[in-house]
Ligand SMILES: Nc1ncnc2c1ncn2[C@@H]1O[C@H](COP(=O)(O)OP(=O)(O)OP(=O)(O)O)[C@@H](O)[C@H]1O
């Protein structure tokens with residue numbers, strides 16, 4: 001059984017009178033420990049796919065299963081709880097709460113667990129250490145560079161030890177060097193920590209890091225396995 | 231409460247805005263509590279007064295005295311059991327900053343008339359024996375550090391010159407509302423020096439049946455109608471209420487202003503809270519993505535609203551409670567003790583609670599219902 005199973009999913013959005021069909025009968029699996037890059041033109045439904053997997057949005061038809069649980073059938077409060085334990089999400093920008101320090105931002109998902117204060121502090125420190133920001137713990141987001149902010153967001157995405165990490169254009173606003181750092185980090189998380197990763201990207205170099213590249217176009221997924229190797 | 235740092239961080243985001251909001255809540259509740267205290271104090275004045283005591287004063291004006299000879303004539307009116315009298319002294323003590331009432335009283339009958347002033351028996355005897363003796367309320371003792379045996383010199387304003395009294399007793403009011411800041415001394419002490427200039431300011435009568443009060447009042451006022459000093463007689467309650475009416479329709483005014491102010495502040499606070507929330511749409515979306523449930527988001531925003539209104543309320547109500555204590559502000563024996571009643575504090579607390587709900591519920595609801603996907607699309 002694959003970690004993520006998408007079966008016969010239709011997704012359409014109603015905007016005023018008209019309906020936008022994003023996919024029709026989408027079926028695909030993502031294996032445990034895989035690292036997938038999702039590419040495709042703007043508006044092709046990449047973000048929507050991540051949202052469906054994270055339970056942030058519901059399919060119009062069909063089922064989405066993650067780790068054996070049927071995401072598409074859960075209630076809002078079940079979803080919140082499940083998401084806290086299962087998913088780490090990183091967006092292109094606006095990931096961090098500006099009023100919290102790096103440490104507090106990373107600790108956020110742990111507040112939803114039963115961990116005691118000392119354990120939360122320890123896990124937070126480890127996560128920040130993994131992303132190489134142990135010395136920036138008490139900085140606020142505005143005191144960090146874009147790349148550092150993104151690494152804090154990644155630390156937050158892994159701190160609760162989720163099985164699945166979803167990234168929506170994580171390097172979209174970063175310069176080449178910062179992108180490199182973030183991508184190296186993702187590869188480490190996949191290789192060393194065996195995290196399953198789904199990453200939406202427009203960046204060919206980012207896609208090159210992944211072990212599987214999917215192209216989404218007009219609601220159809222095209223596989224391009226190990227296509228580009230640097 | 232592990233979420234507290236998150237709530238506090240959000241409050242600190244706009245320090246000035248938060249501080250101003252708290253200040254306006256504090257001000258609203260301070261005004262509310264103070265205004266309401268004025269009306270409860272006035273009301274308690276007529277509530278605590280005894281139904282079996284009546285006051286006879288000059289019909290022309292309260293400040294014009296009555297002839298001494300009225301004492302005996304009042305005593306012979308049916309239903310009247312006892313008669314005493316008092317006079318307003320109007321002295322200035324020290325720098326005169328703290329105002330308190332001084333009454334020249336007919337000692338023995340006055341203390342019998344007012345059992346509410348509790349004095350140890352030996353002090354009472356010492357007071358009665360000595361012409362220049364005085365008894366004072368515990369409140370004055372606290373304010374001036376007096377003790378039994380002290381000589382106190384005051385400057386007369388109505389009766390000129392220095393007046394020295396010896397404190398022989400300290401009274402404790404059996405009910406707070408009777409006030410503990412009056413100063414009472416022998417009428418004779420005033421009389422022996424001022425002779426022609428002094429006659430009783432008002433008479434206090436004890437009647438055997440409260441229901442007879444209207445009859446007694448009519449009999450007395452009829453009796454003196456055609457004399458040189460016509461009288462106006464009423465129950466003690468009416469007398470205290472008369473003070474209240476000097477302020478105009480205080481109660482209505484106070485509560486109208488109070489409510490208008492509180493309502494205005496409520497709108498300001500609610501608006502500030504909603505502004506805060508609008509700025510935070512994307513942050514709420516991020517929190518939900520991390521796994522915060524709708525209910526939790528709702529709760530956090532309500533707690534934030536509660537912290538603002540409760541802090542404001544604590545400051546405002548605390549200020550109103552402390553004000554009369556710290557400044558020693560009182561009505562100086564004219565009216566019973568000026569203090570915030572538990573009822574006022576309770577209503578103030580309820581207003582703060584209402585404010586929490588009113589200012590927090592809309593933003594909290596909006597944040598809880600915020601669809602994450604839509605919110606994220608808006609920012610990216
Ligand atoms: N909440 C929504 N309401 C209405 N239409 C939506 C909504 N979300 C997505 N869509 C539409 O669905 C389609 C897919 O959107 P999606 O955001 O998934 O695209 P994308 O591949 O992530 O694009 P981009 O590369 O620009 O981020 C688009 O046509 C978009 O306009």
Ligand SMILES: [Mg+2]
Pocket residue numbers: 046047048168
């Ligand atoms: Mg997108």
